[in-house]
Amino acid sequence: MVVRIDRNTIRKNPRAGSRSTTVFGNQRISFSVEGGIPDFLRKNPLVEIMTEWDNGCDGLFINDTPIKELIELKEPYKWKYDVEKDTQTFYHEPLAEYIYEYENPLIECGNCKQLIAVDDIEYDIDDDGNSLQECPKCNSYWTFDVLEYEKIEDVLKEQNKL
Numbered sequence: 001m002v003v004r005i006d007r008n009t010i011r012k013n014p015r016a017g018s019r020s021t022t023v024f025g026n027q028r029i030s031f032s033v034e035g036g037i038p039d040f041l042r043k044n045p046l047v048e049i050m051t052e053w054d055n056g057c058d059g060l061f062i063n064d065t066p067i068k069e070l071i072e073l074k075e076p077y078k079w080k081y082d083v084e085k086d087t088q089t090f091y092h093e094p095l096a097e098y099i100y101e102y103e104n105p106l107i108e109c110g111n112c113k114q115l116i117a118v119d120d121i122e123y124d125i126d127d128d129g130n131s132l133q134e135c136p137k138c139n140s141y142w143t144f145d146v147l148e149y150e151k152i153e154d155v156l157k158e159q160n161k162l
């Protein structure tokens with residue numbers, strides 16, 4: 001069975017050719033206070049004091065939101081905050097020119113004869129590291145027709161985009 005590319009999902013990849021991807025992880029807003037440690041900081045559950053020193057402290061806002069009392073903090077205290085974002089950059093082969101999704105046709109299991117959506121077919125790895133195709137209903141191995149995934153190049157040719 002040929003699993004077709006859903007023609008409606010084909011679109012130009014805005015990042016075609018790009019060789020790296022940066023993802024943003026957690027954001028943290030930290031703060032530091034000088035001039036002492038105001039009492040409300042110790043009591044507020046939305047704040048975590050990380051380091052204390054003689055004349056102030058460093059801490060984090062639990063919900064990434066500066067609390068009202070700090071925003072309104074007056075002399076002799078001073079405070080400032082800092083937004084830190086975790087980022088991670090992955091390097092990879094140049095990204096493809098088109099993005100697309102496959103259709104999800106039903107296919108009959110040769111053993112239990114039930115119709116299974118292609119996306120629901122399961123894959124196991126046996127003790128030797130071989131991939132095993134498994135029916136999610138009867139748990140038999142290799143009971144489906146060979147799945148052949150349509151190639152984007154062929155679809156583009158058909159649509160005269162190559």
Ligand SMILES: [Zn+2]
Nearest residue numbers: 109112135138
């Ligand atoms: Zn089955």
